[in-house]
Amino acid sequence: MQLTLEFGGGLELLCESKKIHKVNVDLPNGADDLTMKHLLAWVRTNVIKERPEMFLKGDTVRPGVLVLVNDCDWELSGQLETTIEEKDVIVFISTLHGG
Amino acid sequence: MEANGGDSSEIVRELEELKLRKAEIEHRISTLEAKLHETAAVERLDAAVSNGYSSPAAIEHGLDHGLSPDQIYRYSRQLLLPSFGVEAQSNLLKSSVLVIGAGGLGSPALLYLAACGVGRLGIIDHDVVELNNMHRQIIHTEAFIGHPKVKSAASACRSVNSTIKIDEHVEALRTSNALEILSQYDIIVDATDNPPSRYMISDCCVLLGKPLVSGAALGMEGQLTVYNHNGGPCYRCLFPTPPPTSACQRCSDSGVLGVVPGVIGCLQALETIKLASMVGEPLSERMLLFDALSARIRIVKIRGRSSQCTVCGDNSSFDKHQFKNFDYEDFTQFPLFAGSLKLLPKESRISSEEFKEILQKKERHILLDVRPSHHYKIVSLPDSLNIPLANLESRLNELTSVLKEKEDVNAETGPCTSLYVVCRRGNDSQRAVQYLRESGFDSAKDIIGGLEAWAADVNPNFPTY
Ligand SMILES: [Zn+2]
Numbered sequence: 001m002q003l004t005l006e007f008g009g010g011l012e013l014l015c016e017s018k019k020i021h022k023v024n025v026d027l028p029n030g031a032d033d034l035t036m037k038h039l040l041a042w043v044r045t046n047v048i049k050e051r052p053e054m055f056l057k058g059d060t061v062r063p064g065v066l067v068l069v070n071d072c073d074w075e076l077s078g079q080l081e082t083t084i085e086e087k088d089v090i091v092f093i094s095t096l097h098g099g
Numbered sequence: 100m101e102a103n104g105g106d107s108s109e110i111v112r113e114l115e116e117l118k119l120r121k122a123e124i125e126h127r128i129s130t131l132e133a134k135l136h137e138t139a140a141v142e143r144l145d146a147a148v149s150n151g152y153s154s155p156a157a158i159e160h161g162l163d164h165g166l167s168p169d170q171i172y173r174y175s176r177q178l179l180l181p182s183f184g185v186e187a188q189s190n191l192l193k194s195s196v197l198v199i200g201a202g203g204l205g206s207p208a209l210l211y212l213a214a215c216g217v218g219r220l221g222i223i224d225h226d227v228v229e230l231n232n233m234h235r236q237i238i239h240t241e242a243f244i245g246h247p248k249v250k251s252a253a254s255a256c257r258s259v260n261s262t263i264k265i266d267e268h269v270e271a272l273r274t275s276n277a278l279e280i281l282s283q284y285d286i287i288v289d290a291t292d293n294p295p296s297r298y299m300i301s302d303c304c305v306l307l308g309k310p311l312v313s314g315a316a317l318g319m320e321g322q323l324t325v326y327n328h329n330g331g332p333c334y335r336c337l338f339p340t341p342p343p344t345s346a347c348q349r350c351s352d353s354g355v356l357g358v359v360p361g362v363i364g365c366l367q368a369l370e371t372i373k374l375a376s377m378v379g380e381p382l383s384e385r386m387l388l389f390d391a392l393s394a395r396i397r398i399v400k401i402r403g404r405s406s407q408c409t410v411c412g413d414n415s416s417f418d419k420h421q422f423k424n425f426d427y428e429d430f431t432q433f434p435l436f437a438g439s440l441k442l443l444p445k446e447s448r449i450s451s452e453e454f455k456e457i458l459q460k461k462e463r464h465i466l467l468d469v470r471p472s473h474h475y476k477i478v479s480l481p482d483s484l485n486i487p488l489a490n491l492e493s494r495l496n497e498l499t500s501v502l503k504e505k506e507d508v509n510a511e512t513g514p515c516t517s518l519y520v521v522c523r524r525g526n527d528s529q530r531a532v533q534y535l536r537e538s539g540f541d542s543a544k545d546i547i548g549g550l551e552a553w554a555a556d557v558n559p560n561f562p563t564y
Contacts, residue, residue: 008320008388008390009317009320009322010317010318010346010348019390019393051489053343054343054345054346062342062343062346063338063339063340063341063342063343064338064340064341064342064343064346065342066337066386066401068399071397071398071399071400072399072400073399073400073401073402075401075402076400076402091388091397091399093322093388094342094346095315095322095337095338095342096315096316096317096320096321096322097292097293097294097297097315097317097347097348097349098203098292098315098316098317098318098348098349098350098353098355098360099200099202099203099204099205099290099291099292099314099315099316099350099360099363
């Protein structure tokens, strides 16, 4: 499955300062579709290069990280249960506080 | 000239005084000019009336939107906008806005809000203008370096528009004064730079039922949204749990390109103008994400109000009394003001003067500098060891072996080696000492106020940044 992953608000520092990642993710064994839960585990293993605790806490993203699936807050699509489809764009963004 | 040759601090002081007086005189001139212009406009109208072009009654009735001739002239380009017009301008003139923070975001926001004719504009900030702010805090001028940002910003706003009311709040916003100050305004603009302020301001807006125009910027990125508007979410609906402190950076610590908060501050002014004048669609339940380097702006849909929210949710019992007693620094583990964090007991800390004595007495110690390495490269104290806070856990063995080396060399003499920890301002050093003590380094102490205190109290020639 072809996906575009984007990291922002400082999260890109966890993946070699690269903001946009075009990736190919296979369906997990025996699963009918790819959920955000699968994808987070995949990102943790294949994309995050350092300080994973700055990205994940338990099985979800750490506090202060917004997840957007096709420009829409994942809270509105079922969070970890959100189903991901071909060509989806998933954005992970850390909230900023500076000014 | 009577100046004693060589006494440059005296000259600098006099120069500053003169610059401040110059700014005050310029402000007085612009106020008088505006007054003169207004008087002249009224006289022109009177003349037109007495010449029989129009009757006084017609004029009075012609202006029933409440705008004076001077206001019509000043705001004409907005009145000419079909989507804005006299009604929106009239709403704007009746509105009141509080901008919290006169920094990188607040600077352009305040200038535009003053210029466009918000009726009453409040400015709150406890800080003073510094040279290293000026690349982004464009409302301030060099004449105001060392003076309160609120005074400087108010003077700039008045020189742009002397006809609006400007309230100066030269104080820090705290739970003790927030309700009273915010309640005096229709719309609140969050232009602060830290998590505890953001939670405090949002909670206060929920309690008072005020819309909150929230902006943030860091490095090359910015974010913008409107909270607590028309049934939309509050800050806590989005971020019920504060982020780890390692994910909370200030511009003064991580850097920022000046124009980036400028862009977000302008957009905050725009959203505020829309709310105050009641035109357009506010950026509620949506968030604007700005990436300056790739020149991309993305507007995303965010969740609505959460019924589970501990502050604005259906079963929330959060009230004004709880707000006043809520410890936002403890909640976020982050100081409201740079340098104010108090994590450690007194006996785990020393002052920069005390550390100077330790150096003079050549007491056996290790000085650990926990700033990021690119900070360490700018300037550092001699004979210090740099392990950035973010890597401390993984590089603890380095510290253990350096300590052991010292112990071995000095095996027969005196007490054991002490460990002192320093950072830029004395926040990260406290976090490091807390962690080190938990990890068995019982002698670890932090230097209060960090290198900034060292420069201020011990060595004035030590560079600050
Ligand atoms: Zn809420």
